[in-house]
Each structure stands twice: as structure tokens, then as C-alpha cells.
Amino acid sequence: GESVGLHLPTLSVQEGDNSIINCAYSNSASDYFIWYKQESGKGPQFIIDIRSNMDKRQGQRVTVLLNKTVKHLSLQIAATQPGDSAVYFCAENFNTGGGADGLTFGKGTHLIIQP
Amino acid sequence: KAGVTQTPRYLIKTRGQQVTLSCSPISGHRSVSWYQQTPGQGLQFLFEYFSETQRNKGNFPGRFSGRQFSNSRSEMNVSTLELGDSALYLCASSLLGGRVNEKLFFGSGTQLSVL
Numbered sequence: 001g002e003s004v005g006l007h008l009p010t011l012s013v014q015e016g017d018n019s020i021i022n023c024a025y026s027n028s029a030s031d032y033f034i035w036y037k038q039e040s041g042k043g044p045q046f047i048i049d050i051r052s053n054m055d056k057r058q059g060q061r062v063t064v065l066l067n068k069t070v071k072h073l074s075l076q077i078a079a080t081q082p083g084d085s086a087v088y089f090c091a092e093n094f095n096t097g098g099g100a101d102g103l104t105f106g107k108g109t110h111l112i113i114q115p
Numbered sequence: 116k117a118g119v120t121q122t123p124r125y126l127i128k129t130r131g132q133q134v135t136l137s138c139s140p141i142s143g144h145r146s147v148s149w150y151q152q153t154p155g156q157g158l159q160f161l162f163e164y165f166s167e168t169q170r171n172k173g174n175f176p177g178r179f180s181g182r183q184f185s186n187s188r189s190e191m192n193v194s195t196l197e198l199g200d201s202a203l204y205l206c207a208s209s210l211l212g213g214r215v216n217e218k219l220f221f222g223s224g225t226q227l228s229v230l
Contacts, residue, residue: 102150104160
């Protein structure tokens with residue numbers, strides 16, 4: 001089946017810089033997208049979501065951009081802090097009308113913050 | 116409000132045995148989903164329960180099963196364990212789940228090791 005993927009398994013940034021984590025999805029029928037953050041020993045933690053009728057959504061220090069034309073999703077983290085170190089997953093949801101409707105996750109990008 | 120609680124936190128079993136994992140969703144949440152997380156396959160959807168009924172199922176063999184109780188608590192069972200079942204099993208809850216686009220709240224998972 002189709003799946004969500006991420007461009008880079010690891011991303012290293014300097015503390016204080018902005019981080020951009022990218023994700024490419026292949027299912028044009030996907031109508032809902034979520035970014036999760038997973039720290040070592042913990043479950044995924046919700047960061048931000050966006051529906052397919054939007055192309056940008058902002059949260060606290062985070063912005064998600066959705067480009068449906070090229071099926072691309074990105075997460076921007078402003079002024080990266082040490083606590084942002086984690087693995088970031090994008091996930092998509094599409095309603096097939098039957099069968100498995102669970103979220104489809106990408107393989108994750110490990111964000112490393114350099115002091 | 117308490118988060119999603121999963122027990123036990125760690126589990127070691129041998130091949131051929133069976134195992135039962137438990138999940139208590141956030142109070143008021145009626146949907147419980149289960150995911151398997153491995154380094155090779157990432158996060159994969161197992162199944163979703165709502166009002167004691169399995170509503171959606173991923174592509175896993177019949178050895179993986181689950182159930183949900185009237186208080187929305189859920190259990191998943193894996194019979195005839197194989198080495199490849201070693202993984203982090205994550206439970207997630209949401210208000211409605213299924214074909215409604217809403218964020219999932221994850222527990223910290225049960226780390227299962229099969230020897």
C-alpha cells in the first residue's frame with residue numbers, strides 16, 4: 001500500500017536555529033495530516049495537525065505547511081531548543097470507506113540539537 | 116486529566132507463548148487503537164476498537180487480536196509468539212476515532228521482547 005515517507009532519517013541543527021523537517025506522501029486521497037514527536041522511552045506526542053483544505057497552520061513555535069500539488073508536508077520549528085531533540089513522524093489519514101483506516105506513519109526524522 | 120496508561124511497561128516472553136497487553140484510554144475517549152513500532156517497519160496500525168467493537172484492522176495475522184470493555188479499556192493479545200513480534204506496542208485513544216479526522220493520544224507503550 002501507499003505510505004508516508006520522510007526525506008532524511010537524521011537532521012542536525014544548531015540550538016536557536018530554525019528546523020525544517022520534510023515529509024512526502026503518496027496518497028492523494030489523504031485528507032488529514034499530523035506531526036508527532038517521540039522522545040526516547042515515550043510514546044508519540046501530538047505536535048500539530050492540518051486538514052487537506054488548508055495549506056498552512058501555525059502553533060506555538062511550530063508551523064506545518066501542506067503542498068497538495070507535490071504531495072509534500074513540512075514541519076518548521078522556530079528557535080530550536082535542546083528539548084526539541086526527538087524523532088519526528090508525519091502521519092496521514094485517508095478514509096477508504098472500508099478496510100484499515102488507521103494512521104499511516106512515515107519512518108521518522110531524528111532531530112539532533114547541537115549546542 | 117490522566118493520559119493513556121499502558122501496562123506492563125516491559126515484557127519478556129519466549130517463542131510460542133502468548134501475551135496480553137492492557138491499555139486504559141483518556142477518560143471520555145471511546146476509541147482505542149493499537150500500533151506496533153519496530154526499527155525496521157516503523158509504526159504500523161494493528162486495529163481500532165470503539166464501543167467494544169473492532170471497527171478497523173490493519174494487515175497483521177490472526178495471532179494478533181484485541182478487545183474493548185464497556186469502560187473503554189482495551190487489551191490486545193498475541194498468541195504463539197514469534198521472534199519478529201518483538202516490538203514496542205503502542206495504544207492510542209481518541210474521542211471518536213475511525214473515519215473522523217482527529218488526533219490520537221498515545222501511551223508510553225509496552226516493550227515486548229520475544230526470546
